[in-house]
Amino acid sequence: MDRIPVAPLKSSSFSAATAREDKLARNLSLGPIKLNEHIKEARQEKADNAGADAGGGEAVADAVPEEASEPDLATLSAEIDAFLAALRDGEAPPAVSEVTLDKFANAVEQEMAPLEGTEDKWVPEAPGEAPPLLATIKRIAALSSALAASQAEGGGTYTIGLHRVTGVLHRAMTFVEDEFHALLEDPRVAKVAPGGGGDTGSATGRSMKRPPSFGHGAEPDRCVIPSDGGSGEASPPFPPETVDRLRAMAEAMFAAGYETECTEVFLVARRNALDASLQSLGYEKASIDDVVKMPWEAQESEIATWIKAFRHAVEADLPGERDLCARVFASADGLARSIFADLARGAMLHMLSFTEAVVLMKRAAEKLFKVLDMYEAIRDVAPVVDAFVAEASAGDNDGGSAAAAMMADLKYELASVRARLGESAAAIFCDLESSIRADAGKQPVPGGAVHPLTRYLMNYLKFTCYYKGTLEQVFQEYRRPDDDEHEGGAGAGDPFAAQLMELLELLHGNLEAKSRLYKDPSLSSIFLMNNGRYMLQKIRGSPEINAVVGEAWSRKRSTDLRQYHKNYQRETWSRVLNLLRDDGVITVKGHVQKQVLKDRFKHFNAAMDEIQRTQGAWVVSDEQLQSELRVSIAAVIVPAYRSFLGRFSQHFSAGRQTEKYIKLSGEDLEAIIEELFDGNAVSMPRRRT
Incomplete structure (x- = not known):
């Protein structure tokens, strides 16, 4: 023109x-x-x-x-x-x-x-x-x-x-x-x-919302559009007849040599419109200090609002602004691209300043998922921004060059922000190592139950694996110097999988150390069974984490569980079984040594009373594991006791002697075993055969 x-x-x-x-x-x-x-x-x-x-x-x-x-x-x-x-x-x-x-x-x-x-x-x-x-x-x-x-x-x-x-x-x-x-x-x-x-x-009435661009000391960038109350409604579209009027006005101003004023007015008005759109979605710009000082619940809400507003701005608002620029300034294509690039860059930099506060927040495990949400939001809009960059680079006039430079700058800023968010996410995830190593409590968990660290970490990893693809991308982009140490082992070639496996191994070692806090080896085995079973169930119950961990790791943990079970059986019930064996002491040359027999029953009753009193207070929260333990105990002890009782009970005279030494029937023994591991400590009552 x-x-x-x-x-x-x-x-x-x-x-x-x-x-x-x-x-x-x-x-x-x-x-x-x-x-x-x-x-x-x-x-x-x-x-x-x-x-x-x-x-x-x-x-x-x-x-x-x-x-x-x-x-x-x-x-x-x-x-x-x-x-x-x-x-x-x-x-x-x-x-x-x-x-x-x-x-x-x-x-x-x-x-x-x-x-x-x-x-x-x-x-x-x-x-x-x-x-x-x-x-x-x-x-x-x-x-x-x-x-x-x-x-x-x-x-x-x-x-x-x-x-x-x-x-x-x-x-x-x-x-x-x-x-x-x-x-x-x-x-x-x-x-x-x-x-x-x-x-x-009219224009005269509404023009007071902004300083005149023609007057002395005009500062169009400071214009403020009144809030609409945050209705959340999208800005009404521009009808074709309105666009025609806008284009005619712009051409008249350009013909008169007022192109600078025309573009300034356009930029001011559309910046206000973009700000109003963000406000309608609940997004209000806050200083970095304000965001950093917020409690996490408020930060979490602000991040969720930012993500919604950011996606809407890039995917809905900016394409609309691009089309409006192209239609209003149809006779000046390079200028239209330059104006849109200015709008897009200003709006995005306005929003990206919020990410600085997020990156500066004190790192904590619970913040990982919101950081990843922001990372994904910026990553997912990359194709839209790339299209903007390609359009801005079209043509070789001055407007096109300026637009291309601004859009290239915006693309660089988005990549930089994405990098910082990715680094923050990787650092938060890797900080879990320090958390596990630092958890060296000297007090064992009562009853050998699942440790809070196990519950927390396994549930955390389960949710983490919902972001498996994103975390794999983050760790590929931001590998740590020591990641090469993991090559060749579980998760080889996948830094995220290697890090997750490292966390699981650290947890396993931490639990092994905590199991030694128990004075009773049987309870130590119960503790390891509980925690090992919990870990395995969480892994097998989540396709995402199971895919990362792999079947080999799960088989190894299953083998460990069987070994813990054997250790428990040996420590607790081998001693009881020895009392029910005729090892040449009870029967000597065909004659039953009655005093020895009395001592055997006496020791058996005492052992069962101790087991019922202590192991009834132990906790096995997994019902399947609890059932497996009871069945395996009953399968060994009950038949042996019935056999022992059948061979030697007739050697006691009926009445007080029988009551004194034979306190449990086979059914009584089964009932005692069925009450184990439910967290209720009771002593064995006297029973009659």
């Missing part, structure tokens, strides 16, 4: 004046120029010339008063068009007086003044044509440029007219700017309230 240079005279607003000459003197600061006298002289000269041509003073006296013969805008426009056409064609232009220029400027002012707050000013008379108002503005812009060029060439003929036309042009641009901003903030067409009272929704 060709730019038309305009003299650098600008005012701050568009408003009609009560007296044309006073307004010129006030807005244009003409100083000592005696505008009233000049205009009167010009009018008098014109009247004198008309009188001479008509034959003297009688014609002048009979002339129609000037006020009654004021030409309309169409007539003046035709005269101006002829003047401009001659200039374009290199011909000598027809003479245009200062009075004509003043009348044309006044007619344009009068044309625009009543249109403020109305809607039909932007409606074209025919499809495909520019609205009449914009056509008038383009005409006065071209006139201003032509007069400025004439002035620059040394012709001072139109000094006052140049100031007058340029002043009106500037106020017209301010008017268009306000309308442009209003449409960009609200794509729906605002209707004027009957009677014109109150805020009509």
Whole structure:
């Protein structure tokens, strides 16, 4: 689009004046120029010339008063068009007086003044044509440029007219700017309230939401759009007719040389719109210090909101802004890409500052999953950003180059933030090693139950494996220097799997150490069985973690469990079984040694009482393991006791002697075994056979 240079005279607003000459003197600061006298002289000269041509003073006296013969805008426009056409064609232009220029400027002012707050000013008379108002503005812009060029060439003929036309042009641009901003903030067409009272929704009323870009000290980046209460609704789309109006306004501003103001207004309005969209999703920018000082529950909520807002911004808001830029600035493709790149980069950097606070937070295991969620959000939008970068790089003009540079910078920032989040996630996961090593409590868990560390770590790893793919990617990208030590073992070639296996081995070793805190070897075996079974069940119950751990590890842990079981059986029940054996001491040369037999029953009863009292208080929380233990005990002890009882019970006389030594029947023994490992400590009652 060709730019038309305009003299650098600008005012701050568009408003009609009560007296044309006073307004010129006030807005244009003409100083000592005696505008009233000049205009009167010009009018008098014109009247004198008309009188001479008509034959003297009688014609002048009979002339129609000037006020009654004021030409309309169409007539003046035709005269101006002829003047401009001659200039374009290199011909000598027809003479245009200062009075004509003043009348044309006044007619344009009068044309625009009543249109403020109305809607039909932007409606074209025919499809495909520019609205009449914009056509008038383009005409006065071209006139201003032509007069400025004439002035620059040394012709001072139109000094006052140049100031007058340029002043009106500037106020017209301010008017268009306000309308442009209003449409960009609200794509729906605002209707004027009957009677014109109150805020009509016009550009004039709404333009107070931002500083004027034409005025001194304008700071468009500080504009604030009022909050809509966080309704969460998406911004209304821009109808085609609104886009057509925006494009026509932009072209008019560009033609007048106001492209800088046009782009600034567009950027301010759309930045506000993006901020409002984020606010509607609940996202409010907070300082790094505020985020870091939040309790974790508040941080967790903020991160969840950020993720939702970030995905929405990249996947919905920015594509919409890209399309709007392309449509509004259709005749300046490179500029459209540059404006969108500026919008996208600003919006993303605004949101990425939040990640700095997340990375600076004190590391803790429970924060891993939210950090991974943020990592995934940034990773998943990479294809969208890559498409933005490719579009920005299209073409080789200055706008395309600037857009490509900004989008490349944004891509770099996203990659950098993703890297820091990945490093933080890897560090949090690796910190679990230190947590396991530091957990060296000297107090054993009562009853040999599952240790809290086992429960915590296995459930943590289970949830961690829901992020298996992401963590594999993180660990591949951010390998630690000592990762090569894991090569060749479990998880070889997969740093995440190697790290997870390392954690499991550390936990296993930690539990082995804790099992030695128990004075009773049988309870030590129960503790290892409980924790080993819990670990195995969690692994087999999670396809994700089972895929990482592998079947070989699970088989090894199953072997360990069987060994713990054997150790328990040996430590507890081998001694009891020895009491039920006739090892040549009870029967000597075919005769039962009654005292020895009495001692055997006595020791058996005491052993069972001790087992019931102590192991009834032990805990086996896994019902299947509990059942397996009871069945295996009963399968060994109950038949042996029934056999022993069948062989030697008749050697006691019925009555008190039997009651004293044979306190348990086979059924009683089964009942005792069924009460083991449920956490209830009781002593064996006296029973009768």
